[in-house]
Amino acid sequence: MEHRCEIPLASLSGASKRYGGTLALEEVDLELRAGQVLALLGTNGAGKTTAVSLLLGLLEPDAGQARLCGRSPRDLAARQGVGVMLQSGALAPTLAVSEHLDLVRSYYPDPLHVSECVAIAGLDGLLARRYGTLSGGQQRRVQFALAICGRPRVLFLDEPTTGLDIEARQGLWRGLRALVAGGTSVLLTTHYLEEAEALADRVVVLAGGRVVAEGSLDAVRARVDQRRIRCVTALDAAEVARWPGVRAANRDGGRLEVVTGTAEDVVRRLLAADPALSSLDVSRAGLAEAFLEITRDAPMQEAA
Incomplete structure (x- = not known):
């Protein structure tokens, strides 16, 4: 049976959740639409994992609503179109990787072939290994394979590359891009802002359980009126730091x-002060700078 989802594929509407006296989420709205990679960002305790748990039906909101494929997240028909990779996964350590894959693939009517799972998740040489003998990074790759093996229409990835080295992280990115190109929509939580910048086309920033910014990557970056100028010059960084309009100046190698x-004014002064200046580059604030600026003065979670 084919399970088709109307957009939005996953949504929270006015969702609030408390843990005892602590307000984890307050009236949060978010939507994952078809064809999107949505990055849900926030510092530790911002409410990211709670939001994902509501969308998956692992928790019920105290107020508001969570919907998955237009249904309750606890509806089996909704869940059959979903793949999930949480921060921690308790898998049987004595089973081989191939046995884990065969078991999870059996839950779906049209799963990916094992060879596709191996190629996308980077499991070459691991199928015969017992799960418990794998390194932490290898286990994360197995968890990713299990999340995608059912051909999910919607994929939830909660800190997916934690514990992976740079090469493995980039390999997972390649696999994820291939899935998105094939029609999978993704909700991603990550502490690695370069990961969000590399993969996402839309961002929601949580702080203190509230949405403090949302929009396209460009829109969120534009929230910060900041430019970064890089150049090769003999000028003293401490002297430049005292110029009007300069917020910081330092040396990185040469x-x-x-x-x-105010990049234009500063660039003109740099060129006037050092005619030999070279390798000039001016760029807008990245997602990391925008994230720090947006969350710096955000309210803390309320405690009763």
């Missing part, structure tokens, strides 16, 4: 790096 909100 290059001077200047942070400012």
Whole structure:
């Protein structure tokens, strides 16, 4: 049986959740639409995992509503179109990787072939290994394979690359991009802002259980009126730091790096002060700078 989802594929509407006296989420709205990679960002305790748990039906909201494929997240028809990779996965340590894959694939009517799971998740040489003998990074790759093996329409990834080295992380990114190109929509939580910047086309930032920013990557980056100037120059960083409009200046190897909100004025002064200046580059604030600025003054979670 084929399970088709109307957009939005996953949503929270005015969702609130308390743990005892602590308000984890307060009137949160978010939507994952078809074809999107949505990055849900926030510091520890911001409410990311609670939001994901509501969307998956692992928790019930105290107020508001969670919907998955237009249904209750606890509806079997909704769940059959979903793949999930949580921060921690308790899998039988004595089973071989191939046995785990065969078991989970059996739950779905049209699963990926084992060879596809191996290729996308980077499991070459691991199928015969017992899960408990794998390294932490290898176990994360197995968990990713189990999350995607049912051809999910919606994929939830909660801190998926924690514990992976750079090469393994980039391999998972390649696999994820291939899934998205094939029609899978993804809700991603991550502490690695470069990961969100590399994969997501939309961002929701949580702080203190509330949505404090949302929109496209460009829209969220534009919330911060900041430019970064890099150049090769003999000018002293401490002197440049005292110029009007300069927020920070420091040296990174042989290059001077200047942070400012008025790039044009500072660039003109740099060129006037050092005619030999070279390798000039001016860029807008990245997602990391925007995230820090947006969350710096955000309210803490309320405690009763």
